[in-house]
Amino acid sequence: MAWTGGTGWTGSRRTVLAAGLAAGLSPLVAGCQTGDGDGKSPFTGKDGAGDKVLAVKIDNIAAARPQTGLEDADILYTEEVEAGLSRILAVFASHLPDRVGPVRSARESDLELLRQFGHPALAYSGAQSKLRPMLESAPIVALPPGEAPDAYVRSPDRAAPHNLYLRPSRALKAASDASAPADIGFRFGAAPAKGGTRTSRQDVRYPAARFTFTWSESRDRWLVAMDGSPFRTTSAGQLAVSTVVIQHVTVRSSRLHDKWGSTTPYTETVGSGDALILRDGKKYQAEWSRPAPDNGTTYTTPEGHPLPFTPGPIWVALTPKG
Structure with a gap:
């Protein structure tokens, strides 16, 4: 059975089992795939996939912290934005928090x-004028406040623009045609029997932001810190994830600028490159591949064997190559 680029499997089960065993995986892990009617989430590998995919653009500067609702996200992507700062794209399906935010621009x-998620809903607070036609033509259900006014609320505890929050269940009422969770290339199961380097801490740097992932034996997860301080949410304390994917990508200048004239970076997620997978207190060298926008993203060992994740929430740090 050979991977066809995020859309399915072809061939015989015997082939993938042989490849997995060669990589030191158990027979169960070698054929591990979720989201095909087994009741498990293709995003986390755990029970309960959810009905619709909702992505929310989250503010991530100091004035926006601590954020709300991120502990319920299936996947958290970080990407570089203007001035070397970072912003979060949180993907929800398995669990919907009562409130999530602060919400910022796309x-x-x-x-x-988001192309690999099919036709997901995207909640955001605004966009540059040149980006709006792209949002309108993209295969998403766009959910800015104007499209779902009942789903947004301002908090009196913070100053604008860092006080806009989304009610996910209300937002999805305006997204009847949002796609259901489906295979995006993730695989889950036990760690490879061979390989990996024991590590207790890993830093991820952007030009003006730094994340640190520290292994916690007691919680069996990676604790997240940002700029030297614990990355907390308002209701769950320090955020912790099961697997961290550090995906090295091309970050180039786009044609867009912010209102201060800073160029908006464009993060390329179609292609291939190196990655580092953190799971179970170890780090594994990996390679990522996404041949086309509609394909999912696969992660393999340098020898080409699937590299499964620990079931649970995933943090994907999209970091510049080099």
């Missing part, structure tokens, strides 16, 4: 990234 890179 970026052109989000549209390429």
Whole structure:
């Protein structure tokens, strides 16, 4: 059975089992795939896939912290934005928090990234004028406040623009045609029997932001910190994830600028490159591949064997190559 680029499997089960065993995986892990009617989420590998995919663009500067609702996200993507800062794209399906935010504006890179999810809903607070036609023509259900006014609320505890929050269940009422969770290339199961380097901490750097992932034996997860401080949510304390994917990508200048004249970076998520997978207190060298926008993203060992994730929430740090 050979991977066809995020859309399915072909061939015989015997082939993939042989490849997995050669990589030191158990027979169960070698053929591990979720989201094909087994009741498990293709995003987390755990029970309960959810009905619709909702992506929310989250503010991530100091004035926006601590954020709300991120502990319920299936996948958290970080990408570089203007001035070397970072922003988060949170993907929800398995669980919907009562409230999530602060919500901020979309970026052109989000549209390429979200193509692998089919026709997801995207909640955001605004966009540059040149980006709006792209949002309108993209295969998404666009949910800015104007399209779902009942789904947004302002908090009196913070100053604008860092006080806009989304009610996900209300937002999805305006997204009847949003796609259901489906295979995006993730595989889940036990770690490879061979390989990996024991590590307790890994830093991820953007030009003006730094994330640190520290392994917690007691929680069996990676604790997230940002700029030297614990990355907390308002209701769940320090955020922790099961697997961290550090995906090295091309980050180039786009044609767009912010209102201060800073060029908006464009993060390319179609292609291939190196990655580092953190799971179970170890780091694994990996390679990622996404041949086309409609394909999912696969992660393999340098020898080409599938590299499964630990079931649970995933953090994908899209970081510049080099």
